[in-house]
Amino acid sequence: MTGAAASLYARLCTAASARGLGCRGGFAVEAGDTLPEVGNEPTRTVVLLGFTGAKHWSVVRASVEFSDGRPHPLDRWSVRMLTGLGAEFDARPLFPFGGPPWWPFQRWAQRAEVLHASPLGILVHPEFGLWHAYRGALLFATEFRLPTPVRWPSPCASCAAKPCIGGCPAGAVTARGFDRGACATHVASPQGIACRSGCLARASCPVGASHRYGPEQSAFHMQQLTAT
Ligand code: B12
Ligand code: SF4
Ligand code: SF4
Structure with missing residues (x-):
């Protein structure tokens, strides 16, 4: 691994930050990963990009995609940002939406x-x-150094009260998992008015509470969810 290659992640994160995105770590491709090629080269490294807390929202909200009245402004903004970064860093973008x-x-x-x-x-x-x-995500044909994930224990294992479960008025959040149908039915009903402004279960969790999304961002995500 060369010094120039080792600094690629840092340079990418600086460029991503200037566009309102956060670096979310990455991983080296392993046997069994089925990823598309970058140009004609196999993918060797994947870097994830996204949001950490509410700080990105003002950038996205001010974008052209949010003022043109067309659907899915956040997804269209993401395509523009990741495509730009991909062109700058010889990387191929993939998206969490579109499936x-x-x-x-x-x-x-x-x-x-x-x-x-x-x-x-x-x-x-x-x-x-x-x-x-x-x-x-950005796919690279090169190998380069990435941050080492730092271990920490699951907060859910020691969270005896589990307010996320009690906070869901539809019983859709359970220790066995999430009941998508119960959530969707409740959110669409007259009783679901509070959830349409933001998921009450998500807002009940004490971890990272200072990073909760504001009312506009929470309501936006719920609108997108109900439109899915
Ligand atoms: C379909 C989808 C939904 C559906 C169904 C979700 C569901 N739980 O069944 C709906 C529309 C309901 C939904 C809602 C939301 N979603 Co959603 N959703 C997706 C999407 C597009 C695909 C998920 C999928 O099927 N992947 C396919 C499988 C093959 O991928 P996978 O990585 O292996 O993921 C699966 C496993 O990891 C598993 N899993 C994850 N944790 C656990 C834990 C246990 C115990 C088990 C058994 C399994 C399991 O669940 C995943 C989905 O099946 C992803 C984006 C993406 N491409 O991943 C976002 C995604 C998962 N959603 C996300 C979010 C934030 C939400 C909402 C909070 C949106 C909102 N309103 O603000 C809600 C929360 C609802 C909830 N409690 O889950 C984020 C999650 C980020 C994070 N912090 O983990 C993602 C990654 C999108 C993103 N752009 O970041 N979502
Ligand atoms: S409230 Fe937060 S920490 Fe507690 S179980 Fe739910 S998600 Fe985990
Ligand atoms: S939006 Fe959240 S609190 Fe409301 S029904 Fe769905 S999971 Fe429960």
Whole structure:
């Protein structure tokens, strides 16, 4: 690994940050990974990009995609940003949306960072709790140094009260997993008005509480979810 290659991740993160995106770690490709090529070369490294907390929202909100009145502004913004970064760094973008089939972003995320499954199905981050997400991945034909994931214990294992379970008025969040149908039925019903402003179960989690999304961002994500 050369020095220039070792600094690629840092340069990429600086360029991503200037576009309103956060670096979310990455992983070296292993046998069994089925990933498309970059140009005519096999993919050797994957870097994930996304949001950590609410700080990215003001950048996205000010974008052209949010003022043109067309659907899926966040996804279209993500395509523009990742495509630009891909062109700058000789990388191929992939996205968490546009399926099914879906690229397995949560599996990839757990290779890039130490994240734990929560009863909601979304992954808990040590600093940002449930308030983080992925806007895309960049595939590289080169190998380069990546941050080493730092181990930490699952907060859910020691969270006796589990307010996320009690916080869901539809009983859709359980210790056995997330009941998508119960959630969707409740959110669409007259009683679901509070959830349409933001998932109450997600907002009940004490981990990373200072990074909770604001009302506009929470309502936006719920609108996108109900439109799925
Ligand atoms: C389909 C989908 C949904 C569906 C169904 C979700 C479900 N739980 O069944 C709906 C529309 C309901 C949904 C809702 C939401 N979603 Co969603 N969703 C996806 C999507 C597009 C595909 C998931 C998929 O099927 N992947 C296919 C499999 C092959 O991928 P995978 O990596 O192996 O992932 C699976 C496993 O890891 C497994 N899993 C994860 N944790 C655990 C824990 C246990 C115990 C087990 C058994 C399995 C398991 O579940 C994953 C999905 O099946 C992903 C984006 C993506 N491409 O991954 C976002 C994604 C998972 N969603 C995300 C989010 C944030 C949400 C919402 C909070 C959105 C909101 N309203 O704000 C809600 C939360 C609802 C909830 N409690 O899950 C984030 C999660 C980020 C994170 N922190 O983990 C993702 C990654 C999108 C993103 N851009 O970042 N979602
Ligand atoms: S409230 Fe407790 S169990 Fe639920 S996601 Fe947060 S830490 Fe995990
Ligand atoms: S949106 Fe409402 S019904 Fe769905 S999981 Fe969150 S709290 Fe439960």
